Structure formats: C-alpha cells, structure tokens
Amino acid sequence: MRFRPCIDIHNGKVKQIVGGSLAEQAGVSVAKENFVSEQDGGFFGALYREKGLAGGHIILLNPAGTEAYTADLAQAKLALKAFPGGFQIGGGVNGENAASLLALGATHVIVTSWLFDGGKLSQKRLEALVSAIGREHLVLDFSCRRKGEAFYVVTDRWQTYTDLTVTPELLLAFEDACDEYLIHGVDREGTGAGMDEELLEVLREYRSRGGRNPVTYAGGIGSIEDLRRFRRLTEGMVDVTIGSALDLFGGEVALEDVMRETM
Numbered sequence: 001m002r003f004r005p006c007i008d009i010h011n012g013k014v015k016q017i018v019g020g021s022l023a024e025q026a027g028v029s030v031a032k033e034n035f036v037s038e039q040d041g042g043f044f045g046a047l048y049r050e051k052g053l054a055g056g057h058i059i060l061l062n063p064a065g066t067e068a069y070t071a072d073l074a075q076a077k078l079a080l081k082a083f084p085g086g087f088q089i090g091g092g093v094n095g096e097n098a099a100s101l102l103a104l105g106a107t108h109v110i111v112t113s114w115l116f117d118g119g120k121l122s123q124k125r126l127e128a129l130v131s132a133i134g135r136e137h138l139v140l141d142f143s144c145r146r147k148g149e150a151f152y153v154v155t156d157r158w159q160t161y162t163d164l165t166v167t168p169e170l171l172l173a174f175e176d177a178c179d180e181y182l183i184h185g186v187d188r189e190g191t192g193a194g195m196d197e198e199l200l201e202v203l204r205e206y207r208s209r210g211g212r213n214p215v216t217y218a219g220g221i222g223s224i225e226d227l228r229r230f231r232r233l234t235e236g237m238v239d240v241t242i243g244s245a246l247d248l249f250g251g252e253v254a255l256e257d258v259m260r261e262t263m
Contacts (some may be wrong), residue, residue: 001238002239003262004055004243005056005057006241007044007057009058009085015035035249035251040078042082045086049086051251056086056242057110058090058091060076060089061104062092065092070136085107087105087106088106090141093110096138099132113157116153121164133174140177140178140180143183151165151199153166167210168205168206171206171211172213172238179213180216181215182218183217188220193220197219199218200233203238207212216238216239218240221253222245227242228261
C-alpha cells in the first residue's frame with residue numbers, strides 16, 4: 001500500500017473539487033470547490049519530490065483545446081519540471097497528445113474518455129495508443145459511479161455513463177493493455193465522508209485473484225481512521241490517494257501522518 005499524492009488543476013489553479021460537480025455555464029467551466037491553493041504546481045512538485053512521494057497524479061480538469069486547459073497545462077509543466085519522473089498525468093489525453101505529455105517528464109498518461117466511442121470502449125483506439133506509447137506508460141482510469149447494483153465507468157469529466165462496469169473480471173481482462181489502474185469512487189470524491197467499501201472489495205478481489213497491475217483508489221477518505229480501515233479492507237494490496245481531506249488542501253489529515261501509515 002502506497003500513498004499517491006495528487007495535483008488537481010482547474011481553470012489554471014491547483015484545487016480540490018467535489019467529484020462530479022464539473023459543469024459548463026455560459027462557456028465557462030465551473031465546479032463546487034473545496035479548496036483553491038495560492039501555491040502553483042511547482043510548489044507541490046517540489047514538495048512531493050522532497051518527501052520522496054513519486055507516482056502521484058496530475059489531473060487537468062478543463063476540456064482539452066480550451067484556454068483554461070492551456071492554463072492547466074502550464075501549471076502541470078511547473079510540477080513536472082520540479083519533479084521529473086515523479087508524476088503521471090491525465091485529463092484530455094488522446095492519441096495525438098499522449099506522447100508529447102510523456103515528453104514533458106510524466107512517467108505515464110492516464111486515459112479514460114478518449115478511449116470510449118458512443119459509450120463503448122474502442123478496442124481500436126486502445127490498441128493504437130498502446131502501439132504509440134507502450135503499455136508501460138499507460139494508466140487506465142476506470143473511475144465509476146454506482147447505478148443500481150453496479151459501478152459504471154463514467155467519462156467526460158465524470159458526467160457520462162458508459163456500458164462498462166468495474167469488476168475483478170474487467171480489471172483482469174485489460175491488465176495486458178496497461179501498467180496501472182486508477183479508480184475514483186466518484187460519488188465519494190471530494191466528500192471526506194468515507195470510502196466506498198463495496199468498490200474497495202472489487203479492487204481487493206482483483207488483486208487477490210492474482211491481478212498484477214497496481215491499483216490506486218481515490219474517494220472519500222477523511223481521516224487517519226479511514227486510512228487504517230482502508231488498509232484492513234484491501235489487505236494492503238491497493239494504493240490510495242487523498243485530496244480534500246489532506247492538510248495541504250485545507251483538510252485536517254496531516255501529510256506526515258499519512259506518510260507514516262503508508263510507508
């Protein structure tokens with residue numbers, strides 16, 4: 001079990017938002033914000049480098065091709081320059097820009113939406129991306145929301161349901177096409193109200209059945225007690241990231257305490 005730090009960037013600012021709250025209003029991207037940092041991406045990159053916290057995620061929350069996305073990318077570049085090889089990067093990643101994002105110093109690209117066409121995962125796009133950058137540089141983001149009894153992968157900044165459900169079988173089926181998985185429990189993301197324990201059971205089962213790819217979970221961890229319960233429920237086989245609850249982002253969970261629990 002490793003702690004994976006995050007840098008979420010929206011409208012050119014490092015911030016934490018409530019999962020699933022992203023929307024467009026009069027052509028402007030808005031979200032329910034938990035925290036907006038006065039520090040830039042370079043500050044957080046340098047901090048995570050100093051703490052030895054590699055393998056974190058930079059997530060660009062604006063749509064690719066917009067001015068706001070360009071501002072997000074500028075912040076991401078500051079973080080990557082401060083900690084070369086320390087981050088994966090996601091948000092707006094597609095077959096055309098994946099290699100260029102890796103060239104900025106990211107170890108992996110994190111991809112969801114571009115891989116889907118009409119709500120269905122495009123095997124053709126996935127194969128083309130793996131061919132272009134190699135599976136060793138690809139993280140599949142199967143972030144999901146509950147609908148009925150299942151967890152459905154959601155795309156387009158977590159607004160659109162696909163026909164894909166997150167199960168141990170799904171993760172086993174795609175592990176030859178990627179190096180890692182990132183799973184946001186979107187309904188819990190940014191709430192600090194506790195993780196989705198049924199989703200954690202899916203991830204634990206994947207690993208216990210011999211799944212070899214690292215899996216990182218995000219969503220709802222709000223205390224050190226939650227973190228300890230997370231370790232018990234996943235038997236230490238799943239990595240974790242914490243956003244809004246962390247003291248770096250205005251929360252009450254101290255980074256140093258998280259590091260003691262996970263290192």
